[in-house]
Structure formats: structure tokens, C-alpha cells
Amino acid sequence: GEARTGLACLSRLKVKRLDQDPRKAGVLLHLLGLSEDTSRFVKVGKNAIPQYPHLALPLGEKLVEMGRRAEAIDVAEGALKRTKGENFFWLSDHEDTRESLLRFLVRTYDPKTERRHLIRCAKMLLFEGNRPADYTFLRDLLRNEEEREQLIQEVKAKCSTGALIKILSKEERW
Numbered sequence: 052g053e054a055r056t057g058l059a060c061l062s063r064l065k066v067k068r069l070d071q072d073p074r075k076a077g078v079l080l081h082l083l084g085l086s087e088d089t090s091r092f093v094k095v096g097k098n099a100i101p102q103y104p105h106l107a108l109p110l111g112e113k114l115v116e117m118g119r120r121a122e123a124i125d126v127a128e129g130a131l132k133r134t135k136g137e138n139f140f141w142l143s144d145h146e147d148t149r150e151s152l153l154r155f156l157v158r159t160y161d162p163k164t165e166r167r168h169l170i171r172c173a174k175m176l177l178f179e180g181n182r183p184a185d186y187t188f189l190r191d192l193l194r195n196e197e198e199r200e201q202l203i204q205e206v207k208a209k210c211s212t213g214a215l216i217k218i219l220s221k222e223e224r225w
Contacts, residue, residue: 053085080109089117097126104130105148111155124159124168127152150180162192174205181214183221 076099083092096110107130114123131152153176160169170192177185186206193199206218 076103076106080106084109084113089113100126100130101133104133105151106130108151108155111159115159120159124156127156127159131156150176153179157188166192177206178209181211183214183217186214186218187221 076095079095080092080099083089083095092113093110096106096113099106100110107126111123111127114120114126131149134149134152153172156172157169157176160166160172162169170189173185173189173192176182177189186202190199190202193202203219203222206215210218
């Protein structure tokens with residue numbers, strides 16, 4: 052009710068190009084999510100993501116909720132690409148956005164049919180965040196000893212010393 056009232060007020064104020072202004076998208080998505088205007092929610096979200104990749108998360112969640120999982124994955128993957136490199140450095144929560152997008156993708160990919168993509172995202176999570184829990188999750192996705200041994204070699208090459216010690220201790224590999 053209150054969300055619809057807020058949207059109606061914005062409509063009466065005739066805010067120019069409200070749905071196209073990425074700077075207003077966060078608040079607008081919140082109101083649209085509460086009002087359940089899903090088609091407008093999707094349109095506003097997709098329009099804002101190029102400038103504000105973190106908005107891919109609420110959009111992705113909504114798309115999954117609507118049964119549009121493949122579209123949600125495309126949105127999150129596109130936003131993840133935008134968070135790479137120095138053109139994204141200005142956003143203070145850069146790492147949080149990347150991590151949240153990766154965690155969303157890891158939750159959303161189907162381990163049976165999209166295993167390669169799932170492992171790719173799980174590796175990014177591990178090597179960017181250096182969390183032993185991410186290692187354990189990734190290790191448990193691997194099917195054989197050869198893949199696990201290759202992962203240990205990657206961990207030795209790419210993880211921080213602190214994470215490496217915790218992971219090798221967990222594996223009793225000294």
C-alpha cells in the first residue's frame with residue numbers, strides 16, 4: 052500500500068524520465084519490489100546496472116523468483132564483468148559487490164548442468180576472498196583426486212599466506 056502511494060506521488064510529480072535515471076534506481080527498485088510491479092522493476096533494474104552493478108543483485112533475485120533463472124544469471128554475469136578492472140575502483144564497496152554477485156551465481160548455477168560455470172565462480176570467490184570456507188565448498192564440488200590436487204596447486208600459487216596455512220592445515224598437507 053505505502054509503496055504504491057509513494058509511486059503514485061512520484062508519478063504525479065512528473066519526475067522526468069524517472070525510470071531511465073540510474074541515480075534514482077535504488078529507491079525506485081525498492082518501491083517497485085514492494086508494489087510488485089515486476090515488469091517495471093526488471094526494466095528499471097536493467098537500465099541502472101551499467102552504472103550501478105550492485106543493483107544486479109535485487110534484480111537477479113527477483114528474476115529467479117519469477118522463474119527466469121537463465122536471465123538472472125546473464126544479468127549477474129554482465130554486472131560481474133563491469134566490476135572488473137580499474138574502471139570500477141571508484142565504488143567503495145567494489146569487493147562487496149563482486150563477492151555478492153559471485154555468491155549469487157554460485158547459489159544460482161545448477162551443479163549438474165552448469166558445473167564448469169559454478170566452479171569458475173567458486174574459484175574467483177576463493178582467490179579473491181581467501182576464505183577457507185570457500186575452499187571447502189570448491190573442494191567438495193570436485194569429482195576426483197586429480198582435480199583436488201590441481202586445486203591445491205592453484206591455492207599455493209594464488210592464495211594469501213594466511214589462507215594457505217589454514218587450508219593446508221585443514222587438509223593436513225604439511
